[in-house]
Amino acid sequence: MELIFEISKNGKKAYTLPECDISSDKQIEQKYLRKQDxxxxxxxxxxxxxxxxxxxxxxxxxxxNFYPLGSCTMKYNPKFTEYLASLxxxxxxxxxxxxxxxxxxxSQGALTIIYxxxxxxxxxxGMDEFTSQPMAGAHGELTGIMIIAHYHKLKGEQRKIVxxxxxxxxxxPASAAIAGYQxxxxxxxxxxxxxxxxxxxxxxxxxxxxxxxxxxxxxxFNPKIKEIADLAHKAGALMYYDGANLNAILGKARPGDxxxxxxxxxxxxxxxxxxxxxxxxAGPVGVKKELAKYLPIPRIKQDKGELSLDxxxxxxxxxxAPFYGxxxxxxxxxxxxxxxGGEGLVEASENAVLNANYIMHKLKDYYDLPFKRAxxxxxxxxxxxxxxxxxxxIDIAKALIDKGIHPPTVYFPLIVKExxxxxxxxxxxxxxxDNFISIMIEIAKLADKDPQKFKEFPKTTPVKRxxxxxxAKDLNLSA
Amino acid sequence: xxxxxxxxxKDHEWAKIDLNHAVIGITDHAQKELGxxxxxxxxxxxxxxxxxxxxxxxESVKAASDIYAPVSGEIIEANEALADKPELINQSPYEKxxxxxxxxxxxxxASKLMDARQYEEYLNTLKK
Numbered sequence: 177m178e179l180i181f182e183i184s185k186n187g188k189k190a191y192t193l194p195e196c197d198i199s200s201d202k203q204i205e206q207k208y209l210r211k212q213d214x215x216x217x218x219x220x221x222x223x224x225x226x227x228x229x230x231x232x233x234x235x236x237x238x239x240x241n242f243y244p245l246g247s248c249t250m251k252y253n254p255k256f257t258e259y260l261a262s263l264x265x266x267x268x269x270x271x272x273x274x275x276x277x278x279x280x281x282x283s284q285g286a287l288t289i290i291y292x293x294x295x296x297x298x299x300x301x302g303m304d305e306f307t308s309q310p311m312a313g314a315h316g317e318l319t320g321i322m323i324i325a326h327y328h329k330l331k332g333e334q335r336k337i338v339x340x341x342x343x344x345x346x347x348x349p350a351s352a353a354i355a356g357y358q359x360x361x362x363x364x365x366x367x368x369x370x371x372x373x374x375x376x377x378x379x380x381x382x383x384x385x386x387x388x389x390x391x392x393x394x395x396x397f398n399p400k401i402k403e404i405a406d407l408a409h410k411a412g413a414l415m416y417y418d419g420a421n422l423n424a425i426l427g428k429a430r431p432g433d434x435x436x437x438x439x440x441x442x443x444x445x446x447x448x449x450x451x452x453x454x455x456x457x458a459g460p461v462g463v464k465k466e467l468a469k470y471l472p473i474p475r476i477k478q479d480k481g482e483l484s485l486d487x488x489x490x491x492x493x494x495x496x497a498p499f500y501g502x503x504x505x506x507x508x509x510x511x512x513x514x515x516x517g518g519e520g521l522v523e524a525s526e527n528a529v530l531n532a533n534y535i536m537h538k539l540k541d542y543y544d545l546p547f548k549r550a551x552x553x554x555x556x557x558x559x560x561x562x563x564x565x566x567x568x569x570i571d572i573a574k575a576l577i578d579k580g581i582h583p584p585t586v587y588f589p590l591i592v593k594e595x596x597x598x599x600x601x602x603x604x605x606x607x608x609x610d611n612f613i614s615i616m617i618e619i620a621k622l623a624d625k626d627p628q629k630f631k632e633f634p635k636t637t638p639v640k641r642x643x644x645x646x647x648a649k650d651l652n653l654s655a
Numbered sequence: 656x657x658x659x660x661x662x663x664x665k666d667h668e669w670a671k672i673d674l675n676h677a678v679i680g681i682t683d684h685a686q687k688e689l690g691x692x693x694x695x696x697x698x699x700x701x702x703x704x705x706x707x708x709x710x711x712x713x714e715s716v717k718a719a720s721d722i723y724a725p726v727s728g729e730i731i732e733a734n735e736a737l738a739d740k741p742e743l744i745n746q747s748p749y750e751k752x753x754x755x756x757x758x759x760x761x762x763x764x765a766s767k768l769m770d771a772r773q774y775e776e777y778l779n780t781l782k783k
Contacts, residue, residue, distance in 0.1 A: 590720075648694070648714070649694070
């Protein structure tokens, strides 16, 4: 395909400017004019349309293909939330309006949405108060861990360590380290669950918190989660819930009831806000009553039915963002929760879990299943059987692309050799899953019969197999 | 190919111990598991290490992994060639792909490491 600069022809244009109404004696002085023309493309409107439409066709998207990467990276979001967030009343609102004198009276609608969303998230997670200020999941994580650090500091304690299971998300140790903590990994046992003996040994008076996700990245709900929380609290540590996998347990279990003290949610994973492309994101943080006074300022306060921003909290960790969250993302999550309602949310979780278990059951005779127990919203296979023939998880990923399916997450969690983590999500139909299953079986059979073939995949894409080593080592983003 | 004159850890590092010094690297098994290595954080000299403490990070097309110190001591020399040629670890894990040289602070620690035969048995248990 030609670059747009290659299509460019001198004199072509896609605009008509009105005649210049500044008289010629007011022309810009020569010294301010550029010596050489700017390097811009000269193309017609139709050239632009055809070029970018062709580019978009080379893309892989969830609107055209199945994406078993799941909630982490790409998941279908119902389109009605886009419509609602594009209404003038929301998107023409100035974010500083509620902060200027009298401005809160003109932004009651927007403040009500944020206020009610925070109340709904409390109900869903079993927490007492929420802030929807953090601008993305990682920002929420940092906010949450800063609240924990602040809590210990005001108690006069100098705890230095955060414990994280070895199958935790990479952002967990990163957030803890940025907040000034040392990170200790707790290994998983042969059953895929946290090694309790090791936890007890590591859980000293120096531990500020245990950070984990439940269900974990193997898609397993740890039956000992309450016991872990009790041990943590006994040692004076707090429990941090990484909300990445909340989409598996809506209406079934609440982190607040399981003993968690701080929760962050990635709205895109569970509440249908946009994925990918760098956001905008939203990472609300929920806390138990005892920690509410540390939440970032401002808070939304209700007085005689009127909402306003309250900047007067003296124990707060302070400001974390210039505005109160990415408002339009919050509108989408609010709309999704209201439309689905309690029953709808429960059904979404049930379908997510059912879909993952269906795939696990149908593929377990073809791919090695390192932990043989019912999964939650995702199942983790290992391509170890195929590896013996020289076909690795990455080769299976490439073969899937040729069949019109985006590869699942590979090589994560790190504790599973040749890991393939499959998260179909709740929106996919049985037909889509059956098609995926039959393609995975076909690939397993081909790996057994003709492993050499895999080195050629993918064959049907605009660019063929990429040199990933070169891409990682000699990254060149400039033309 | 597990060299007989080296000591090994369960995290797949090797140490070539010579009285008060040790040359450190990662094993052939480790480089195979990582796949093509794209970046090595070359350890800084004069760093004081504790046995089992983080020594370096290597990145491959699959993941980033921590490398732990098999023995305690001070780094006195590092393999600077790895900065431009991380693939040396894939090509020659026991020779040209060495990571650093450590002046031991506690030579007795070496007894906690596995010898070649024990390491081979350990690798066999991982296959099951």
